[in-house]
Amino acid sequence: MPVFALVDCNNFYASCEKLFNPRLKDRPVVVLSNNDGCVVARSAEVKALGIPMGVPWFKIQEEAKRHGIVAFSSNYALYADLSNRVVDVLSGFAPNLEVYSIDESFLELSGLPLPEGGLVAYGAGIRQRIADWLGLAVCVGIAPTKTLAKLANHCAKKGLAGADGVCDFTALTRDELTALFERIAVGEVWGVGRKIDARLAAMGIRTVRQLRDADPETIRFRFSVVLERTVRELRGISCIDLEEVVPDRQQIMVSRSFGHLVTDLDELEEAVASYIARAAEKLRSQNSLAGAVQAYVRTNIFKPEVPQYQRGVTVPLPEATADTRILSGWARRILRRIYRPGFGYHKAGVMLLDLRPAGNRQFSLLDGQGGAGDARSDKLMAVLDGINQRYGRGSLRLAAEGVDRSWRMRRGNLSPGYTTDWMGLAVVRAG
DNA sequence: TCTGGGGTCCTAGGACCC
DNA sequence: TCTGGGGTCCTAGGACCC
Numbered sequence: 001m002p003v004f005a006l007v008d009c010n011n012f013y014a015s016c017e018k019l020f021n022p023r024l025k026d027r028p029v030v031v032l033s034n035n036d037g038c039v040v041a042r043s044a045e046v047k048a049l050g051i052p053m054g055v056p057w058f059k060i061q062e063e064a065k066r067h068g069i070v071a072f073s074s075n076y077a078l079y080a081d082l083s084n085r086v087v088d089v090l091s092g093f094a095p096n097l098e099v100y101s102i103d104e105s106f107l108e109l110s111g112l113p114l115p116e117g118g119l120v121a122y123g124a125g126i127r128q129r130i131a132d133w134l135g136l137a138v139c140v141g142i143a144p145t146k147t148l149a150k151l152a153n154h155c156a157k158k159g160l161a162g163a164d165g166v167c168d169f170t171a172l173t174r175d176e177l178t179a180l181f182e183r184i185a186v187g188e189v190w191g192v193g194r195k196i197d198a199r200l201a202a203m204g205i206r207t208v209r210q211l212r213d214a215d216p217e218t219i220r221f222r223f224s225v226v227l228e229r230t231v232r233e234l235r236g237i238s239c240i241d242l243e244e245v246v247p248d249r250q251q252i253m254v255s256r257s258f259g260h261l262v263t264d265l266d267e268l269e270e271a272v273a274s275y276i277a278r279a280a281e282k283l284r285s286q287n288s289l290a291g292a293v294q295a296y297v298r299t300n301i302f303k304p305e306v307p308q309y310q311r312g313v314t315v316p317l318p319e320a321t322a323d324t325r326i327l328s329g330w331a332r333r334i335l336r337r338i339y340r341p342g343f344g345y346h347k348a349g350v351m352l353l354d355l356r357p358a359g360n361r362q363f364s365l366l367d368g369q370g371g372a373g374d375a376r377s378d379k380l381m382a383v384l385d386g387i388n389q390r391y392g393r394g395s396l397r398l399a400a401e402g403v404d405r406s407w408r409m410r411r412g413n414l415s416p417g418y419t420t421d422w423m424g425l426a427v428v429r430a431g
Numbered sequence: 432t433c434t435g436g437g438g439t440c441c442t443a444g445g446a447c448c449c
Numbered sequence: 450t451c452t453g454g455g456g457t458c459c460t461a462g463g464a465c466c467c
Contacts, residue, residue, distance in 0.1 A: 100467085
């Protein structure tokens with residue numbers, strides 16, 4: 001029988017911000033989404049105030065002021081770096097590990113030599129080491145399926161089933177599990193979102209226990225094979241394997257809301273050019289080529305009172321490529337086709353589709369020889385990526401991406417790159 | 432004034448094939 | 450009453466996750 005652990009960092013982004021700023025200890029801290037739009041992470045103090053996840057920041061200004069909430073813009077460089085360190089520590093605990101998201105990893109624990117105290121002690125050891133070495137708090141859920149491990153993690157966080165940061169379902173009897181599942185809302189289950197929650201409620205299924213004991217065939221018929229699999233996983237039958245190798249992306253998207261409304265085609269072109277450059281960089285980092293490009297623009301959908309317009313177009317490319325110059329040309333061509341003057345644009349995006357490994361390049365019947373041209377392009381892109389890796393993203397870019405770039409997103413309170421930038425090192429003053 | 436940015440998978444339906 | 454029987458591929462839309 002497999003044993004999975006799900007290790008999840010508590011209030012991850014907010015914890016990262018507190019880590020290098022001791023003055024923030026015990027203070028309410030939130031981290032905002034791009035453009036300082038919504039609250040995407042809350043410290044324990046903020047959760048205690050009842051401020052919900054995802055609320056637009058501007059809507060809680062007064063409350064924030066009243067409680068002295070400190071808000072940070074998203075500092076992904078910092079969070080990604082700390083996330084890598086967490087994974088480094090975890091890989092010392094289990095050879096088989098899946099990095100599920102920036103703050104969660106699944107570990108396969110079956111067959112490992114366990115300390116006295118068994119799996120719970122093992123989980124406690126993980127918690128202790130991450131606290132000691134990184135200063136971050138994590139919770140650990142342990143169970144025979146990934147869905148149950150997620151649920152056990154929820155219990156660990158809420159202190160259910162007597163858990164203190166670690167919850168091990170394999171140590172509970174069937175009756176104890178049933179009693180526990182009776183107290184947990186079905187919406188907490190991995191794979192049950194808002195819509196399915198509502199439909200389940202209409203069928204009278206409100207608790208985890210009820211979903212576990214529902215008939216899998218009926219669930220498949222009324223919903224899908226996905227939710228049927230969830231039911232089986234809740235019963236302890238492992239249906240979802242550990243995915244240790246990250247599969248190549250099938251599509252790559254880059255989109256941003258603008259710092260202010262954009263009306264000008266020139267400005268939109270700059271934005272689209274810089275998004276496609278970033279997308280192409282991601283494309284090359286997984287060693288793929290794109291066979292199609294999409295670009296889209298839209299006005300502010302939150303303001304129905306202003307004239308609305310949105311449009312996106314996808315074009316298949318004559319020959320798959322990872323060359324920023326070519327992709328940029330197509331994206332801007334699309335943009336010029338879909339652009340309508342007289343609107344205030346709020347957001348634009350690009351997508352690379354029909355991705356394939358760079359190894360099996362298909363040459364165009366008409367002119368592609370796959371010879372000198374492609375080799376020169378590969379070399380040039382390698383130089384571009386090398387320079388940007390060394391000197392920072394965007395150090396070397398196409399002129400089309402613009403210079404002052406006034407459309408860029410707002411990041412009103414960005415913390416330093418404490419671990420990724422020499423100039424961002426934390427300073428300790430004596431006395 | 433101010434409302435994120437990525438991804439995946441599944442299903443249904445239509446076009447088309449023999 | 451009966452109206453062939455398989456398939457594939459593509460797209461759009463909807464659900465989910467963090």
